[in-house]
Amino acid sequence: MDINRGLIAIGAGIAVTTGFMTGLGEALTAAHACDAIGKNPEAEGKIRSTMILGIALAETCAIYGLLTAILLMFVY
Amino acid sequence: MSGVTVQKEVWIIILETILIAIAVIRLSHRIDRIDPLQRPKGILLPVVLGVRKIYGDVKYYVGEGNARKLGPYILTISVYIFFSNIISLFGLSSPTANYSVTLTLAILTWILIQVTEFKYNGVGGWFHAFIEPFPVLLPMNLIEKFTLILSMSVRLFGNLTCGSIMMELIYTFCQTMSNKIAGLLGASGPVFNFLAPVLTPLLHAYFDCFAAFVQTLVFVTLTMALIGNDVPEEIKKV
Numbered sequence: 001m002d003i004n005r006g007l008i009a010i011g012a013g014i015a016v017t018t019g020f021m022t023g024l025g026e027a028l029t030a031a032h033a034c035d036a037i038g039k040n041p042e043a044e045g046k047i048r049s050t051m052i053l054g055i056a057l058a059e060t061c062a063i064y065g066l067l068t069a070i071l072l073m074f075v076y
Numbered sequence: 077m078s079g080v081t082v083q084k085e086v087w088i089i090i091l092e093t094i095l096i097a098i099a100v101i102r103l104s105h106r107i108d109r110i111d112p113l114q115r116p117k118g119i120l121l122p123v124v125l126g127v128r129k130i131y132g133d134v135k136y137y138v139g140e141g142n143a144r145k146l147g148p149y150i151l152t153i154s155v156y157i158f159f160s161n162i163i164s165l166f167g168l169s170s171p172t173a174n175y176s177v178t179l180t181l182a183i184l185t186w187i188l189i190q191v192t193e194f195k196y197n198g199v200g201g202w203f204h205a206f207i208e209p210f211p212v213l214l215p216m217n218l219i220e221k222f223t224l225i226l227s228m229s230v231r232l233f234g235n236l237t238c239g240s241i242m243m244e245l246i247y248t249f250c251q252t253m254s255n256k257i258a259g260l261l262g263a264s265g266p267v268f269n270f271l272a273p274v275l276t277p278l279l280h281a282y283f284d285c286f287a288a289f290v291q292t293l294v295f296v297t298l299t300m301a302l303i304g305n306d307v308p309e310e311i312k313k314v
Contacts, residue, residue, distance in 0.1 A: 053301055055294075056231070
């Protein structure tokens with residue numbers, strides 16, 4: 001019984017690592033948005049809303065990982 | 077009512093709603109009395125500026141005519157989500173860390189998006205969007221339509237839950253270390269958690285205030301942008 005709990009914990013830990021590349025991707029998005037605002041300050045509103053949409057889409061991946069981890073921890 | 081469990085967030089939501097309603101009614105009485113030709117003073121200045129800022133944002137995304145209908149909803153959910161997020165500073169558990177609350181908010185946003193699509197594309201256009209660009213993609217389009225609810229609700233829920241779990245872990249860590257240090261100095265048994273007031277204020281500022289503000293901004297901006305996706309460009313420009 002005990003080894004099952006341990007394996008579930010390892011699985012949840014692996015599921016959460018989806019956040020690793022997502023963090024990198026979101027940071028790249030924000031960095032390029034900063035570049036774009038520096039080059040073209042009057043388009044700030046449009047760049048910000050596009051950046052938030054892009055970050056939200058990229059974050060979905062990490063959210064599914066988190067959801068998998070929560071399901072593993074509390075359902076099994 | 078046997079067999080029905082009332083979650084404790086329900087009482088916190090009722091308390092929060094009463095507090096926000098009292099504050100808004102008092103502010104609206106004061107706003108009715110001020111002279112429109114003079115600068116608003118005191119607490120009224122940030123309120124007027126905030127309402128104007130959010131109304132301007134809504135107008136930018138959905139156009140002037142729609143902003144009159146959508147503006148009050150956006151302002152309501154932004155105030156509600158922000159106060160739900162920072163209420164954990166006062167020792168209550170925040171309602172947005174309960175999945176039912178965020179699921180309801182996401183479903184409301186989803187319904188508004190569908191209403192906008194019906195309004196501008198018609199019923200035929202709404203059904204035709206399922207077989208675009210090819211009829212083979214019908215299952216993908218069906219899944220895509222409903223994952224929006226999942227991703228929007230879990231984004232808010234996950235961030236708030238992670239924040240509260242982290243704070244709980246840090247408080248437990250501080251308690252353990254306090255006991256150990258007191259043990260080294262000769263005290264026995266559990267002692268007052270004297271490390272927590274030193275370590276946690278900065279983390280509260282990040283996990284409660286900053287994350288609360290950012291998540292409110294993200295949720296509200298996503299709601300406006302996704303609703304505005306289906307509004308034609310010529311209506312937005314007016």
